[in-house]
Amino acid sequence: MKFRSPLQFKSIHTSFAIAFSCLILCTTVILSFTSYQLSADAVTENSRDYTTELINQVNINIETYIENMESISTLALSNDNLKRYLSNPNTAEKDQLSKQVSSFFQSIVESRNDIASIMFVDSSGEAVSDRSDAQVKSYPELSGQEWYKQAIEAQGRVVISSSHVQHIYQKEYRWVVSISRQLDLDKNTTSSSGVLLVDLNYNVINDLAKQIRLGQRGYVFIVDPLGNLIYHPQQQIIYTALKSEEIPMILSSPDGSIVAGKGSDSKIYTIRTNRYGWKVVGTTYADELIVNKKEIQFNSALWGIICLIIALAISILLSYTLTKPIKRLDAHMKKAEKGDFDNRVEIESSNEIGKLSRTFNLMIGKIKDLMNQIVEEQEMKRISELKALQAQIQPHFLYNTLDSIIWMAETGKMDEVVEMTSALSKLLRSSISKGEELIPIAVELEHIHNYLTIQNIRYRNKFTYSIDVDPSIHECKILKIILQPLVENAIYHGIKHMAGVSHIQITGRRYEGYIEIQVSDDGIGMNDEQLRYLISRINMTEGVKGVGIHNVNHRIKLYFGRSYGLTFESELEEGTTVTVRIPELEGEG
Amino acid sequence: MKKKKVIQIVIVAVIVLTASVGVFIKVSQELASNERPILFVPKLMVDKLEFWQVMNQGVMTAAKEYKVEVKMLGTETESDIDGQIAILEKAIEDKPKAIILAASDYNRLVPVADKIIDAGIKLITVDSGLNGGISSSFIATDNYAAGLKAGQSLIKVIPSEATIAIVNYVKVSATAMDRERGVRDSLSSYTNIKVLDTVYSESSAQKGYEVVTELLKSEPSITGIIGLNEPSAVGAARVIKDKGLAGRIKLIGFDSSMDEIAFLEEGVLQATVVQKPFNMGYLAVQTAVQVTSGEKVNSSIDTGSEVITKDNMYTNENQKLLFPFVE
Numbered sequence: 036m037k038f039r040s041p042l043q044f045k046s047i048h049t050s051f052a053i054a055f056s057c058l059i060l061c062t063t064v065i066l067s068f069t070s071y072q073l074s075a076d077a078v079t080e081n082s083r084d085y086t087t088e089l090i091n092q093v094n095i096n097i098e099t100y101i102e103n104m105e106s107i108s109t110l111a112l113s114n115d116n117l118k119r120y121l122s123n124p125n126t127a128e129k130d131q132l133s134k135q136v137s138s139f140f141q142s143i144v145e146s147r148n149d150i151a152s153i154m155f156v157d158s159s160g161e162a163v164s165d166r167s168d169a170q171v172k173s174y175p176e177l178s179g180q181e182w183y184k185q186a187i188e189a190q191g192r193v194v195i196s197s198s199h200v201q202h203i204y205q206k207e208y209r210w211v212v213s214i215s216r217q218l219d220l221d222k223n224t225t226s227s228s229g230v231l232l233v234d235l236n237y238n239v240i241n242d243l244a245k246q247i248r249l250g251q252r253g254y255v256f257i258v259d260p261l262g263n264l265i266y267h268p269q270q271q272i273i274y275t276a277l278k279s280e281e282i283p284m285i286l287s288s289p290d291g292s293i294v295a296g297k298g299s300d301s302k303i304y305t306i307r308t309n310r311y312g313w314k315v316v317g318t319t320y321a322d323e324l325i326v327n328k329k330e331i332q333f334n335s336a337l338w339g340i341i342c343l344i345i346a347l348a349i350s351i352l353l354s355y356t357l358t359k360p361i362k363r364l365d366a367h368m369k370k371a372e373k374g375d376f377d378n379r380v381e382i383e384s385s386n387e388i389g390k391l392s393r394t395f396n397l398m399i400g401k402i403k404d405l406m407n408q409i410v411e412e413q414e415m416k417r418i419s420e421l422k423a424l425q426a427q428i429q430p431h432f433l434y435n436t437l438d439s440i441i442w443m444a445e446t447g448k449m450d451e452v453v454e455m456t457s458a459l460s461k462l463l464r465s466s467i468s469k470g471e472e473l474i475p476i477a478v479e480l481e482h483i484h485n486y487l488t489i490q491n492i493r494y495r496n497k498f499t500y501s502i503d504v505d506p507s508i509h510e511c512k513i514l515k516i517i518l519q520p521l522v523e524n525a526i527y528h529g530i531k532h533m534a535g536v537s538h539i540q541i542t543g544r545r546y547e548g549y550i551e552i553q554v555s556d557d558g559i560g561m562n563d564e565q566l567r568y569l570i571s572r573i574n575m576t577e578g579v580k581g582v583g584i585h586n587v588n589h590r591i592k593l594y595f596g597r598s599y600g601l602t603f604e605s606e607l608e609e610g611t612t613v614t615v616r617i618p619e620l621e622g623e624g
Numbered sequence: 625m626k627k628k629k630v631i632q633i634v635i636v637a638v639i640v641l642t643a644s645v646g647v648f649i650k651v652s653q654e655l656a657s658n659e660r661p662i663l664f665v666p667k668l669m670v671d672k673l674e675f676w677q678v679m680n681q682g683v684m685t686a687a688k689e690y691k692v693e694v695k696m697l698g699t700e701t702e703s704d705i706d707g708q709i710a711i712l713e714k715a716i717e718d719k720p721k722a723i724i725l726a727a728s729d730y731n732r733l734v735p736v737a738d739k740i741i742d743a744g745i746k747l748i749t750v751d752s753g754l755n756g757g758i759s760s761s762f763i764a765t766d767n768y769a770a771g772l773k774a775g776q777s778l779i780k781v782i783p784s785e786a787t788i789a790i791v792n793y794v795k796v797s798a799t800a801m802d803r804e805r806g807v808r809d810s811l812s813s814y815t816n817i818k819v820l821d822t823v824y825s826e827s828s829a830q831k832g833y834e835v836v837t838e839l840l841k842s843e844p845s846i847t848g849i850i851g852l853n854e855p856s857a858v859g860a861a862r863v864i865k866d867k868g869l870a871g872r873i874k875l876i877g878f879d880s881s882m883d884e885i886a887f888l889e890e891g892v893l894q895a896t897v898v899q900k901p902f903n904m905g906y907l908a909v910q911t912a913v914q915v916t917s918g919e920k921v922n923s924s925i926d927t928g929s930e931v932i933t934k935d936n937m938y939t940n941e942n943q944k945l946l947f948p949f950v951e
Contacts, residue, residue: 275928340642
């Protein structure tokens with residue numbers, strides 16, 4: 036199962052960096068997108084508000100101009116001289132009054148630079164204007180003009196014209212917006228009627244509308260309720276149909292914003308209607324808004340990228356800093372892997388990595404101790420084995436045995452010579468031939484049997500012996516040459532100095548997980564003091580030489596552990612029992 | 625360790641690449657918006673001539689509409705042909721995006737126009753073209769069509785049997801020739817109408833007055849006159865007014881002026897054919913923008929003309945043409 040998920044990386048550093056990066060990327064993208072959306076909305080909203088505000092201002096200004104004209108017309112019509120002029124049939128007086136009215140008109144026009152002219156045309160065909168010396172056109176011509184006709188039709192209501200060229204005077208053609216009004220007839224008098232005309236300089240409206248900037252290409256235009264353009268910066272182009280405005284759509288729509296056209300040519304009309312029915316229309320190009328949007332888009336993307344760069348750099352730095360102690364620990368572990376147990380990780384922090392480092396330090400410390408211990412133990416085992424070999428065939432024992440054989444041969448005890456030589460030969464073979472440390476109990480018993488045979492002949496049957504070992508443990512493993520030193524001890528220290536025949540008994544039993552083999556004699560035994568001395572001697576780990584049983588105990592503990600080894604029981608004059616406890620190790624097969 | 629480093633390098637590279645692409649786009653956008661201007665060279669720079677003022681309005685309106693910078697350079701008088709050539713020679717060095725030229729001479733400006741085109745600058749001619757039609761587009765009144773309109777307007781107001789005089793202004797102008805051809809073609813199908821040989825006013829009202837007076841002496845049966853430009857028409861109108869012939873002799877003029885408007889109102893002048901200088905200026909810039917952005921444009925664009933009579937002179941459309949609102 037060696038499949039690796041593609042998201043698993045070889046180093047934590049990379050995983051961290053990538054995890055951070057993903058996180059940052061998502062956040063930045065979401066943030067940039069949201070901020071773009073918000074600012075785009077804000078820009079659209081702002082520009083719409085701005086346009087609406089501007090259009091409103093233009094509208095209010097224009098309304099003010101027209102209102103002024105209206106009030107001027109009211110003022111002019113309520114002039115007493117004008118009324119007298121109308122009701123007076125006397126020609127001479129009429130001329131006088133006409134001059135007064137004219138100078139009154141003149142004073143109004145001179146006080147205001149938005150007013151181009153004021154003229155009153157009475158129904159008898161006489162015209163009074165603000166200019167005393169002007170060549171006014173003839174009555175038929177004047178009465179044929181729109182402002183006059185419409186004022187008569189409106190019967191006293193105020194009529195506002197579209198922007199047009201005024202041609203009431205000879206050779207004078209001014210662009211104006213006209214307001215005309217028929218004089219309210221007093222039913223009770225016989226005075227004649229007439230129409231008052233007030234002209235507003237078109238400059239006023241032109242300047243007002245022209246100065247308005249709506250984006251780079253946007254503009255303002257004004258239409259009257261009939262759809263005539265009062266002001267348009269590209270009026271001549273409109274007339275030649277190279278360009279068009281959605282006049283019917285504008286006329287039919289209420290105040291607010293409407294979108295006309297499609298794609299990059301689409302325009303946004305912001306409409307405001309004044310109380311004279313004029314619609315002031317702010318035209319903005321949708322693509323200018325889009326240009327703004329593109330700019331915002333670009334800016335959010337740019338800042339997004341900058342943030343991303345910074346954040347990614349920080350994330351790499353951060354992941355590096357975070358993983359640095361881990362990598363250092365890793366380097367130390369690699370050293371330990373190669374066998375250097377002396378290096379220690381410096382602990383810089385108390386966090387998890389600090390704890391990990393401390394545990395690692397403790398661990399390699401312990402490993403080092405254990406290694407040293409193993410080395411030591413191996414050394415000791417080697418020494419013990421050597422000692423065991425030495426114990427196996429002591430030259431002294433060999434001389435004595437050979438002496439015994441010679442002596443027996445001289446005395447003609449041939450059977451015993453044969454028996455003893457055969458036992459010695461077996462003893463030698465068994466100890467030399469096999470190099471293994473662990474042997475079956477049966478082999479060890481065979482060995483001890485040979486040994487006892489020799490000793491028994493040598494000590495002229497000073498003792499008897501019996502071996503009673505549970506046959507089921509014959510195949511269990513035991514350390515080589517464990518029993519021989521114990522039997523030797525029993526003979527030399529327990530039986531040798533006894534009068535009469537003693538008995539050595541070897542028994543073997545299996546218990547729960549371990550085996551006990553006892554070597555008992557009924558020799559002189561030991562008192563408590565001797566016993567304690569012996570126990571203390573054999574439990575000393577080193578520095579005891581030449582004591583066979585100490586070596587035996589030591590070897591057992593080295594091989595099988597501290598819970599195994601020798602125990603002693605002894606009673607003065609009663610005998611001694613040595614118990615060997617070893618683990619139950621079943622032989623193969 | 626190696627793999628990690630590769631990933632780091634890749635990430636950094638991607639970031640740097642994205643950032644630099646972004647910066648590049650931004651810079652190139654700014655460069656693109658900071659383009660070279662369009663140069664407009666009218667026949668003369670004097671502000672008093674309404675025709676050029678209105679054309680300039682059209683130019684500026686289009687400049688705003690198409691977001692281009694338009695620079696204007698010109699001579700003091702229409703006859704300063706060498707001055708106009710010098711201006712163009714100098715302009716080539718500044719490498720404008722395009723040049724809109726109202727050529728003051730049909731032939732003499734051709735060599736410098738060739739240089740402009742060789743320098744990779746787009747050339748648009750307006751109002752007055754160049755021999756050979758070498759500009760990308762020629763934006764002007766279709767003078768032949770204007771001539772036809774003038775002739776047709778006269779037909780409407782004269783009796784079916786008539787003698788007609790044509791007052792031209794100069795012999796070698798393409799504009800003048802086109803107008804005359806249009807007038808003559810419009811009258812040629814009427815067999816009862818006699819068209820006299822053309823007389824020339826040399827673009828002077830005074831001279832026009834003289835030649836028309838002479839003509840009326842030798843041909844008293846004249847019932848219709850067509851003046852092919854403003855001074856020619858005004859000269860003829862003055863003769864008619866002075867001799868009290870208004871109404872008997874019908875007059876058709878070209879262009880507009882205060883004098884002509886007054887004669888129109890008085891009934892001396894029956895109609896005048898006006899051009900549309902605002903549209904010329906506007907369309908010249910529009911065409912220049914189209915040409916520089918690689919679009920195909922028509923090699924000649926007619927800006928049209930209108931016949932103005934006393935009856936229609938105050939309509940919304942016509943009063944703008946006749947009385948251009950000039951600040």
